[in-house]
Amino acid sequence: MDIRTAADFLGHSDPSLTLGVYSHAIEEAAAVLGISRAIAYNAVSRGEIPCIRIGRRILIPKVALERLLDGGGEAGADGEKP
Numbered sequence: 001m002d003i004r005t006a007a008d009f010l011g012h013s014d015p016s017l018t019l020g021v022y023s024h025a026i027e028e029a030a031a032v033l034g035i036s037r038a039i040a041y042n043a044v045s046r047g048e049i050p051c052i053r054i055g056r057r058i059l060i061p062k063v064a065l066e067r068l069l070d071g072g073g074e075a076g077a078d079g080e081k082p
Helices: 006-010 026-033 037-045 062-071
Strands: 003-005 018-020 023-025 052-054 057-061
Touching (some): 023 062, 026 062
Antiparallel strands (some): 023 057
16 A cells, blocks of 8 residues: 655655555556546546546545445445446
8 A cells, every 4th residue: 555654745754644545546546447547537527437526636536446346336426336
């Protein structure tokens, strides 16, 4: 699991502050799913991959991606299959 420290973000040297990675960029999610970036963007636009939009940035929640992989099908925004 990729762990980044809050200290890295803040420019401090205290490694005791850690933040887990809770979302993936669409490119990372595409790699995990074994699909192309273009297919991932299309799936997001169709609602087949749940996402969080912050401005122009699209993030795929880690939990939603894991549920999608575990279930073998599409997951809704709450992680449930339709």
